Structure formats: C-alpha cells, structure tokens
Amino acid sequence: MSPVLEITDVAKSYPGSPPVIALAGISLEIHPAERAAVLGPSGSGKSTLLHVAGTLERPGRGSVRIGGQEVSAVSDAELSAVRARRLGFVFQQFHLLDHLDAVQNVALGLLYQGGPARARRTAAVDALERVGLGHRLGHRPARLSGGERQRVAIARAVVGRPELVLADEPTGNLDSVAGQQIIDLLAGLAADGTAVVVVTHDPAVAAAMDRRVVMQDGRIVTDDRPARDLGDLGNLGAVPR
Amino acid sequence: MTAGSIAADLVLSGWRGLRARKLRTALSCLGVAIGIAAAVAVLGISASSKANLLAQLGAEGNLLTVNAGQAFDGSPAPLPPTAEPMIARIPPVESVTATGYVPAATVRRTAAVPAVDSGGISVLAAQPGLLSTLGGSVAAGTFLSAATARYPAAVLGAVAAQTLGIDRVRAATQVYLAGRYFTVIGLLRPVPLAPEIDEAALVGFPVADSLLGLDGRPTEIYLRAVPDQVQSVASVLPFTANPAQPEAVQVSLPSSILAARAAARTAFTGLFLGLGTVAVLVGAVGIGNIMVISVLERRAEIGLRRALGATRWQVGLQFLTESLLLSALGGVAGAAIGAAATAGYAFGAGQPAVVPPASVAVGIGVALVTGILAGGYPAARAARLAPADALRAS
Numbered sequence: 001m002s003p004v005l006e007i008t009d010v011a012k013s014y015p016g017s018p019p020v021i022a023l024a025g026i027s028l029e030i031h032p033a034e035r036a037a038v039l040g041p042s043g044s045g046k047s048t049l050l051h052v053a054g055t056l057e058r059p060g061r062g063s064v065r066i067g068g069q070e071v072s073a074v075s076d077a078e079l080s081a082v083r084a085r086r087l088g089f090v091f092q093q094f095h096l097l098d099h100l101d102a103v104q105n106v107a108l109g110l111l112y113q114g115g116p117a118r119a120r121r122t123a124a125v126d127a128l129e130r131v132g133l134g135h136r137l138g139h140r141p142a143r144l145s146g147g148e149r150q151r152v153a154i155a156r157a158v159v160g161r162p163e164l165v166l167a168d169e170p171t172g173n174l175d176s177v178a179g180q181q182i183i184d185l186l187a188g189l190a191a192d193g194t195a196v197v198v199v200t201h202d203p204a205v206a207a208a209m210d211r212r213v214v215m216q217d218g219r220i221v222t223d224d225r226p227a228r229d230l231g232d233l234g235n236l237g238a239v240p241r
Numbered sequence: 242m243t244a245g246s247i248a249a250d251l252v253l254s255g256w257r258g259l260r261a262r263k264l265r266t267a268l269s270c271l272g273v274a275i276g277i278a279a280a281v282a283v284l285g286i287s288a289s290s291k292a293n294l295l296a297q298l299g300a301e302g303n304l305l306t307v308n309a310g311q312a313f314d315g316s317p318a319p320l321p322p323t324a325e326p327m328i329a330r331i332p333p334v335e336s337v338t339a340t341g342y343v344p345a346a347t348v349r350r351t352a353a354v355p356a357v358d359s360g361g362i363s364v365l366a367a368q369p370g371l372l373s374t375l376g377g378s379v380a381a382g383t384f385l386s387a388a389t390a391r392y393p394a395a396v397l398g399a400v401a402a403q404t405l406g407i408d409r410v411r412a413a414t415q416v417y418l419a420g421r422y423f424t425v426i427g428l429l430r431p432v433p434l435a436p437e438i439d440e441a442a443l444v445g446f447p448v449a450d451s452l453l454g455l456d457g458r459p460t461e462i463y464l465r466a467v468p469d470q471v472q473s474v475a476s477v478l479p480f481t482a483n484p485a486q487p488e489a490v491q492v493s494l495p496s497s498i499l500a501a502r503a504a505a506r507t508a509f510t511g512l513f514l515g516l517g518t519v520a521v522l523v524g525a526v527g528i529g530n531i532m533v534i535s536v537l538e539r540r541a542e543i544g545l546r547r548a549l550g551a552t553r554w555q556v557g558l559q560f561l562t563e564s565l566l567l568s569a570l571g572g573v574a575g576a577a578i579g580a581a582a583t584a585g586y587a588f589g590a591g592q593p594a595v596v597p598p599a600s601v602a603v604g605i606g607v608a609l610v611t612g613i614l615a616g617g618y619p620a621a622r623a624a625r626l627a628p629a630d631a632l633r634a635s
Contacts, residue, residue, distance in 0.1 A: 051629040051632075054548065056544075056547070056548060056628040056629040056632065057627070057628075057629040076552065076553055077552045077553075077554075080547070080550050080551060080552040080553075080555075081550065082550075083547070083548060083549065083550040084549065084550020084551075085550070087548075089545075089548045089549070091545075091632070093541070095541055095542075095544075095545040095632075097542060097545075098261065099257055099258060099260070099261030099262075100257060104257075108546075108549060109549055111250060111254075111549065111550075111551075112546075112549055112550035112551050112552075112555065113550065114246075116246065117246070117249075117250070156549075
C-alpha cells in the first residue's frame with residue numbers, strides 16, 4: 001500500500017545569523033493505519049516536521065508527498081484543498097472557537113470541504129458521539145473540561161475522514177486521566193485506516209504508538225519500528241491490513 | 242459548494258463572531274450609525290419641510306399677485322375695476338380673486354379703544370373665492386359669502402384675530418371697524434402665501450362700497466395659472482390688469498419668495514451632510530481599527546482555519562464579511578434612527594413626515610462601501626498570515 005506521507009530529504013531553515021536549521025535532510029514514510037510518535041528535545045525540529053508534513057510550511061528543500069501527491073511546489077489554494085481533504089490536525093491548545101458550541105466547532109472541520117450545512121452538522125454529531133461526547137453537543141468550550149475540549153478537537157480533526165492525523169503535544173495541557181482518554185482515541189483511529197503522527201514529550205503517548213521516531217538537531221536519530229512492520233520493510237511490499 | 246452557500250456560511254460565521262462580542266460590535270457600529278442617522282435625518286427633515294412647503298404652495302407654486310403700483314410721477318395708480326374680470330379671461334388662468342384696501346380704516350375691539358391702538362390691522366374688501374385661490378382655510382366660523390358680503394360682517398385674519406383677542410366666533414362677537422360695529426363671522430388660519438391677509442379684517446366688496454366708501458377698485462389681485470404657463474401669464478398681466486398704465490402694475494410670484502426662503506433653510510442641509518460624512522469616516526476608521534485588532538487577536542483562529550483547509554481568500558473574505566456586517570448593522574441602525582428623528586421632528590413641527598427612500602438606500606450603500614474600505618486592509622493582513630506562524634502565535 002502506498003504511503004500517505006512520504007517525506008524525502010527535506011531541509012528547512014529559518015533566517016537569522018546564523019540561520020536556524022530546523023530540519024537537516026529528513027526522510028520519513030508513514031503508511032495507512034500507521035501510528036507514529038515523534039520524540040525529541042525542544043528545538044530538535046519536531047514541530048517543524050509536523051508543519052511541513054501538514055503543508056502548513058513549505059520545505060526549503062526536498063519533496064513532500066501526501067497521498068501520492070507532490071505538495072512542495074503547488075499553489076496555496078491547492079495546499080488548502082489537501083489540508084481540507086486529506087489531513088486532520090490536533091493541537092496542544094485545542095484551538096476551539098469559544099463562541100461556537102461543540103457541534104459547530106466540529107462542523108468547522110468540514111466547512112472548507114464544502115457540502116451542505118445540514119450534512120456537515122450531522123457528520124459533526126456523529127463524530128462527537130464517536131469520541132464519547134454525545135451528551136455535550138450544545139456545550140461551548142468554556143463549559144467543557146480540558147479532556148473534553150481535546151476530544152472535541154479530535155472529533156473536528158477526523159470528521160472529514162482524513163488519511164493522516166497530525167497531533168502536536170495533544171496531551172500537553174491535560175492531566176494523566178484525560179490524557180489517557182486522548183491517547184486511546186488517537187490510537188484507535190488506526191482501526192479506520194487513518195494514520196496518526198503525534199509529536200510529543202509524553203512517554204505514555206509514545207508507548208501507545210507503533211513507531212517511535214526520535215529527532216535531534218533536525219535529524220532523525222532513531223526510528224524504532226515494531227517487529228511486525230520489519231517484514232514489511234524486508235520484502236518492500238505492501239502488507240495487507 | 243455553490244457561491245450562495247459559501248456566502249451564507251461566511252455571513253453566518255461572521256454573525257456568530259460578532260454576536261460573541263456584542264459590546265465591541267455595538268461600539269464599532271456606532272460611528273457609522275451616527276453618520277448615516279445624521280444624513281438620513283437631515284435629508285428627511287429637509288424633505289418633510291419641502292413637502293410641507295409644497296402643500297402650502299398648492300403643490301405647484303402657480304400663484305401670482307397683481308398689485309396696484311405707482312405711476313411714473315409717483316402718484317398712486319389704482320387698478321381699474323375691469324382688472325379682475327379681464328384677468329379671468331386669460332385662458333391659462335384657473336382662478337382669480339381681488340381684494341381692495343380700505344384706506345384709513347381701523348379695527349378695534351370697541352369704540353372705547355383709542356384710535357391710535359389700531360394694532361396695525363388693515364381692512365380689506367374680499368371676494369368669496371379668496372380662500373380657494375389662496376389655499377387658505379377657516380379656523381372658526383365661516384368665510385364671506387355672496388349674502389354676508391352685503392352686510393356688516395367681517396372675517397379676521399389669524400394675526401388680526403390674535404391681536405384683537407378673539408379666538409372663537411359667537412353670535413355676539415363684534416369689532417369696531419371704521420366707525421361702526423361689524424359682526425365677526427369667521428377666523429382664518431394663517432395664509433403663508435399672502436401674509437397680508439393674516440393682518441387684515443376682511444369684509445365684502447358690496448358692504449365696503451356702501452359703508453366704507455371703497456369705489457369697487459381692487460388694490461391686489463390673486464390668481465392661479467396653469468403651472469407650466471405661469472411665466473407667460475405673468476408677462477401679459479400688466480397690460481391686462483391696467484391697459485392705460487401697464488408700467489404701474491406690480492406682478493409678483495409669492496411662491497418663489499417662499500421657495501427662496503426654503504432654499505435658505507436647506508443651506509444647513511449641506512453642513513449637516515458634511516458632518517454626517519465626517520461621522521461616517523470616523524466610523525470607518527473605528528471599524529478598520531477594530532478589525533485590525535481583531536486580526537491580531539485571532540491569529541490562532543486564522544491558523545486553525547488555514548489548517549482546516551481555508552484558502553487565503555476564504556480567510557480574507559471572512560474578515561471582510563465581518564467588517565461589512567458591522568458597517569451594515571451601523572447603516573441599518575443609522576437609517577432607522579434617522580427616520581425616527583425625521584418622524585419626531587415632523588410630528589413636532591406639524592409637517593408630513595417624509596423619509597426619502599433614496600436617502601435610506603444611499604445611506605446603507607455608503608455604509609457598505611465604508612465596510613469594504615475599512616475591512617480591506619485588515620482582511621488582506623489576515624489572508625497574508627502564514628498558517629504555521631499564525632498557529633505559533635497563541
């Protein structure tokens with residue numbers, strides 16, 4: 001099966017004196033239903049990797065393919081379409097809109113795909129029920145706990161049935177009980193074939209993922225794949241799932 | 242996704258955003274609302290005054306007056322008795338009526354009032370058709386008729402009645418007019434086109450001839466002509482009224498005097514429109530300011546929307562829509578306030594309330610243009626924001 005994310009020799013630096021090298025030639029493939037944690041100290045380039053993988057930033061060099069589509073040199077509008085259809089994001093700060101209730105926040109995840117408003121709303125209600133928030137549909141973020149807010153954010157990320165969900169420290173603002181619920185939800189996405197890449201400092205998150213990519217100084221220093229995927233590497237073929 | 246549903250989404254999401262910040266929304270609308278209210282109110286009040294004036298002028302401003310003037314040598318040149326019937330024969334003349342000034346006649350409440358306290362009230366002989374030609378009306382009692390014109394009966398102009406302290410008509414109400422008592426049979430409302438009637442006591446021509454020594458010669462003739470032929474009628478009036486001394490006849494158009502007076506009053510319209518424009522400009526700066534702040538405050542939201550797949554255009558349009566909604570709210574509120582102010586003013590002044598639909602439409606249109614201009618720069622800033630930077634901002 002072809003990878004949902006294929007990053008080849010990507011470098012990215014930010015202007016300054018001396019320039020800050022965030023990514024120094026990274027290659028990474030993520031396959032459908034794969035669950036990867038990206039680990040590493042602050043400043044190792046994890047967030048930049050996530051932004052480049054999420055088409056929020058363009059790489060300075062190298063190639064980024066999402067679902068087989070080369071995105072490093074396409075127009076801003078095409079990148080927006082890729083984000084709308086293929087990608088889902090989960091952030092440490094949740095990024096829910098305070099004046100919208102849970103359903104409206106989740107429906108926002110479908111807004112830029114188009115489609116009639118009623119269908120977006122129905123899908124949003126479904127997604128909220130899937131993350132266990134069927135009883136919080138009309139609540140605004142201010143009336144939700146931190147864990148519930150992050151579950152709303154996950155519902156928003158997956159309501160459009162993306163191929164790849166990118167999460168940036170999703171448990172960073174949560175206590176361990178709420179954090180565990182988020183970990184379970186993210187880990188469970190693979191059941192639908194959705195790939196998940198989580199940038200995290202949280203060992204509990206890392207432990208729940210199949211693969212642990214450790215970064216330092218803009219490079220991948222270890223890429224720890226579980227044994228069951230080694231066979232996949234060995235014959236270079238697709239593993240039926 | 243159709244353009245219509247995109248627009249509906251934008252408006253709905255903008256509306257939700259504004260509703261979430263009610264006080265800020267109200268305050269940022271205020272400047273535009275004040276400006277549009279001022280403009281609509283000024284135009285409405287001026288239109289109401291104009292409607293009132295047109296009602297006074299009989300809608301057409303076709304009233305002409307003919308005065309007895311002076312001959313070349315300065316001696317009075319009274320109009321001949323034939324003047325009024327001759328004028329009536331000019332084809333475009335719709336109606337004509339004459340008054341005759343009774344010289345040296347005073348009007349007092351009783352004979353006990355000294356003659357010097359005449360109150361400036363003059364005595365005019367009038368014909369029964371006077372009111373219909375002038376567009377005047379009776380406040381109390383009746384006007385002169387062919388019957389009462391023969392007897393010592395008087396109708397008082399509005400100012401004359403006030404001067405004499407007469408505010409109602411009773412059978413016993415009399416005034417001491419030129420040395421004898423006349424029964425007051427009616428009181429007039431003010432006649433804006435002929436203020437001289439307001440300060441006069443009107444009697445019939447027959448009784449003026451028989452008792453007051455008027456020789457039947459009119460001193461002033463009022464006539465209404467077909468509106469688009471007023472000028473041509475005016476040009477033939479001197480020869481028609483007094484063929485022997487046409488140069489001694491004064492022809493005037495009282496409605497043009499009133500119209501000039503009204504035009505002088507609308508000189509302030511320009512001033513207030515200018516002030517309204519300034520208020521709208523200040524309101525535009527206010528909206529622009531609030532939108533710039535809004536873009537700064539909502540960087541994270543912009544980043545989120547970009548991450549969810551919004552294009553630059555969609556982000557920019559969203560902020561432009563909010564700016565437009567703000568200014569539209571201001572425009573609609575302003576137009577409503579302006580219309581209410583017009584209605585209040587017209588009610589107070591006893592005028593018909595007229596709010597020109599064009600002023601409301603232009604007001605709201607100006608408000609929308611304001612919103613686009615004020616929102617353009619903030620929207621462009623929002624659109625230009627790089628998604629990753631916007632997300633990092635929080």
